[in-house]
Amino acid sequence: MPQSDGAISLDHDTPELARSYDDAGLVQFRHGKFLVGPLAIRSGEHVLDIGAGTGRLAEFVAGLVGADGRVSGIDPLAGRIEIARLRQADNLQFDTGRAEDLSRFHDTQFDAVYLNSVFHWIADKDRALREIHRVLKPGGRLGLNVQDPSRPHQSRVLLRQAIVEAGLADRRQESNPVLGSTDAELSALFTANGFNDYRSELRALVDIHDDADSLLRWSEASAFGNFLEAFSPSERTLVRQAFARLVEDKRTPEGLSLERYLRFAFARKAPTVD
Numbered sequence: 001m002p003q004s005d006g007a008i009s010l011d012h013d014t015p016e017l018a019r020s021y022d023d024a025g026l027v028q029f030r031h032g033k034f035l036v037g038p039l040a041i042r043s044g045e046h047v048l049d050i051g052a053g054t055g056r057l058a059e060f061v062a063g064l065v066g067a068d069g070r071v072s073g074i075d076p077l078a079g080r081i082e083i084a085r086l087r088q089a090d091n092l093q094f095d096t097g098r099a100e101d102l103s104r105f106h107d108t109q110f111d112a113v114y115l116n117s118v119f120h121w122i123a124d125k126d127r128a129l130r131e132i133h134r135v136l137k138p139g140g141r142l143g144l145n146v147q148d149p150s151r152p153h154q155s156r157v158l159l160r161q162a163i164v165e166a167g168l169a170d171r172r173q174e175s176n177p178v179l180g181s182t183d184a185e186l187s188a189l190f191t192a193n194g195f196n197d198y199r200s201e202l203r204a205l206v207d208i209h210d211d212a213d214s215l216l217r218w219s220e221a222s223a224f225g226n227f228l229e230a231f232s233p234s235e236r237t238l239v240r241q242a243f244a245r246l247v248e249d250k251r252t253p254e255g256l257s258l259e260r261y262l263r264f265a266f267a268r269k270a271p272t273v274d
């Protein structure tokens with residue numbers, strides 16, 4: 001049963017959502033390139049992709065590290081890892097696993113670790129950052145992008161409005177929580193877990209969707225089923241209808257054009273002092 005308290009569950013994913021995520025995965029992939037670019041990943045490096053999903057970005061990074069490097073991707077959702085494993089390369093490996101438990105990896109194993117559109121989903125962020133710090137080499141780089149609750153995506157704002165128009169205003173928080181971390185929260189978390197040289201930047205990214213249906217399908221697949229799950233099927237239909245009306249305001253000749261806001265954050269583990 002879906003949870004009605006707004007808590008994130010890893011149990012709502014289905015093979016269909018995983019396939020649908022992979023089909024539409026170019027959206028996150030594009031944002032992922034803005035993440036791995038500043039990480040300056042080089043040939044021969046060992047890189048960890050946490051929350052790798054269906055593996056599109058990890059496959060791209062495997063091309064950057066080349067035959068002498070290695071990319072490991074982990075994700076808690078078995079259905080997503082199954083698709084990721086179809087991407088075959090000698091320097092690329094996928095396993096199920098969570099950010100909070102990297103015990104399968106040795107201390108100081110990786111040159112770089114990144115999380116693309118993952119950090120807002122992680123329940124125990126302190127524990128995840130402690131683990132990432134442990135598996136990074138001295139001087140190793142961390143990069144992540146995350147929703148910023150002070151700047152919700154345009155689609156989220158419209159969805160909240162649609163919930164109100166559907167007459168369900170009293171349940172809009174629990175059914176559509178805005179997850180994420182602000183600059184101040186990230187800075188405090190990174191510092192508390194031993195990282196240096198923290199910097200972050202909020203970027204506005206434009207996504208184009210054909211119609212309201214494909215946008216909502218993508219949102220559901222991206223959220224591995226944690227989407228409007230507090231509502232009954234008939235309530236969900238009302239919300240979807242109201243959303244479809246509202247989102248037409250964003251129609252351009254290319255399709256529905258909506259801005260998403262992601263905070264990109266980078267830091268390093270301190271280098272060894274001789």
Ligand SMILES: C[S@@+](CC[C@H](N)C(=O)[O-])C[C@H]1O[C@@H](n2cnc3c(N)ncnc32)[C@H](O)[C@@H]1O
Binds near residue numbers: 025077080118122
């Ligand atoms: C929006 S998808 C992003 C997937 C991938 N990084 C990409 O760029 O396409 C979010 C991913 O975060 C993963 N996730 C959720 N909780 C996690 C956790 N505690 N540790 C690691 N990954 C997690 C989900 O399983 C999902 O695949």
